[in-house]
Amino acid sequence: MDTKRRIRFISAYSLLILLAAVLFASGLLLGSSSVTPSEALDVILGRAENLSAEKIIMNIRLPRVCAAMLLGGALSVSGILLQTFFGNPIAGPFVLGISSGAKLAVAGIMIVSLQSGMALGSFHMITAAFVGSLLSMGAVMLISGRIKNMAQLIIGGVMIGYICSSLTELLVTFANDANIVNLHNWSMGSFSGIDRGDLSIIAVITAFGVSAAFLLSKPMGAYMLGEAYAKNSGVDIRLFRILLILLSSLLSACVTAFAGPVSFVGVAVPHLMKRLFGTARPLIMIPACFLGGGVFCMLCDLISRMLFAPTELSISTVTAVFGAPVVIAVMYDKRRRS
C-alpha cells in the first residue's frame, strides 16, 4: 500500500471519528430541554447536581444516541455483507425486504404476547426478528436463484417487502386498540424508547456481528472477483455464504427488533464509504461502514427530533431522504459505466 493511499485512509477514518464525536455530543446536548456541556460532563462523570439533567441524559439521550450509533453501524455492515453476497451494490436489508420480514415477525409476536398478557423480553424480540429476516432472505434467494440481474433481484426484494408490510398492516388492523399505539410507533422506526438494558444487548450483538464480519474480510476480498476466483483462492464457498447470510440477518434483525425498520442505511453508507476511502477492500470497509453508519444514523436521528421539535419524525423518513438519492446515484453510476 503506497503512502498516498495510507494518508487517505487515515484522514478518512479521522474525519469519521471526529464527526462521530461531534454528533455524539450534539445528541447529548441538543433537544427541547437544553443541557450545557459542563452539566453533561458532570453527569457522565457521575458528579451531577442537576437531577433533571442527569435524568434526561442518562435515561433518554445517552441510550438513544448510543443506540443510533451502534444500530446504524450494524445496519451498514449488514448492508455490505449482503452486497458481497449478491454481488450487487444496491442490495441491503431494507431494499431486499429483509427488514420487513423481521418487522412482520416482531409484530406477530408482539400482538400474541400483548393479547395473552405475557411480558416480552428483548431476547424474544430479537429471536423473532432473526427468524423473520432469515425467512424473507430465503424467499429473496429463491426468487433471485442464480440470476445475477441487479434489477430483478431488487424487484423481488421490494415485492417481498410489500407483502410483509401488508401482512403487518393486517395484524395491526386486528390488534387491540391498546396494542396499536405501541406497534404503530415501533413499526414507524425510531431510536427512542431504548433503555439501558436493551442497549447492553444491542452492544453485545453488534460487537459480535461486526467483529465476525471483520474476520470475514479476507474471504470477502477474494469473493469480490467472483465465486470462481474465490474458490481458486481456497475459500470454502458454501461456509462463507452461510456465514454471510447469518451475520447480515443477525445484524439487521437486531436493528429491527429495537428500532423498527430503518430504510436505506445499508445501501447508502457502504457506497458513501467506498467513495470516501476510494477502495472497496473489506478490511478497510467494514470498520469504515460501522463508523459511517453510526455517523449517518446519529445525524438522521438528530434531524428527526430537532427539525419539527417537539414533533418527532420517524427515523426512516429522514434516512430515506438522504439514502434514496444515493441508491439512484449508484444505479446511474452503474449504467453509465456499462
Next chain:
Amino acid sequence: MKDTILEVKELSAGYGSKAIVSGVSFTVKCGEMLTLIGPNGAGKSTLLKTIAAQLPPVSGDIVLNGHRLTQMAARDIARSVSLLLTERVSAEKMTCMDVVDTGRYPYTGRLGILSEEDRKAVREAMELTSVSDIADRPFSLVSDGQRQLVMLARAIAQDTPILILDEPTSYLDIGHKLCLQELLRALMSEKNTTVIQSLHELELAQKYSDRIICINNGTAELSGSPDEVFTDSQINSIFSIKSGSYNSLFGSTEACILNNETPQVFVIGGGGKAVPLYRRLGRQGIPFAAGIIPENDVEYSIVTALTTHVISVPPYSNANVESLNTAKEMMQKCDTVICCNDLFCPELCRYASDIGKLR
C-alpha cells in the same frame, strides 16, 4: 525424463451427475504446455474447471502430485493450481494491484494482510506481465488486453506449479494474443510452470503447445504433439468445417472454395504476390483460375483452397510445354487475365497481351 505432475484417469466432467465430457485420460509432465482444442460447447471449459477443482468430477480421478484432488484441502489446492477464466470480472473500486494481491490469498494470515514476501511476489508477477505501470489504475478502467494481463499476473502471484487458463486469448487483439502466449512460454522456462489451457486460435495452439488434446463429441477424440494432431483433414472434420477450410501448414483459414464454375478471370501468380487478389476474387464470388504455380510456392496451398482451377508444376521445376498449353487454353475461356508476376513465366503474360485479354 520429466516428472508427471497431473494425471487424469477416465474422467467424466459435467454438472451434477450429467457428464458433458467423459472417458478422458491423460498425463501432464512438469513444465509442459497442454492445449485443449475443440468446437464451441465441446466441454473444454467444463474439463478445465473440473481439473481446477471448481467442479467435482462426475466420475474418474484426478491425481495431482500423487494426491487425489478430491481429497486435498482447499488451501493445498489453491497453492497448487491457479486459474485464469474468460468471464469478465467486475472488480468494483479495486486497483490493478489490489486484483493481483488477491492471488496471495492462500499464503496470508487470518485477515489477509500481505507480508513483505507477498508484496515481492506481487511486484514480480506484475513486472513479468509488464503491468507495473498501471498498478494504481482502477481495474474497471483498463483495456481488455491489460485486464487479462493483470488477471494473469494474479495467477502468477499465486505461485503455483500448475496454471490453468480457459480461453485466455478470447477478448484480445492479435498483438496481445501473441504476447500472452510468449509470456506463458517464458514462465514455463523460468519457473518450470505447467500450463494447461484451452484455445480457439488453432494457429496459436499449434505453434506454442507441447501437446494438444482435441475435445469433440463428448470425449478426447485426439491427442498428441501438434504435428500429429494438426492435419488438414482432422481439423476440418473435428470442427465440421464445410464453409471455408483450414490450412495446417500455415495454421490459417481460407474462405469457401468456388467449385465447378467456369472461371472468368485468369491470374498469373506465384511468389505470394497474387494472394491478396485471390482472396478478393474469392470474397466477391468471382470464379477464377490461376497458374502457373510450382507446388512448393508459398501461394500454392492458399490458391488451391480457394479455387479448383489451378495449373501447377512439380516443386522446383519450371513451366513446361504441357502446363503452358493448359494455361493458354484456360485463358481463352476467361474474360480477363491479370498478371501479378511476370518473372516466373513471361511467355504467359505475352500471350495474354497478344490475345488482348491482359488488364
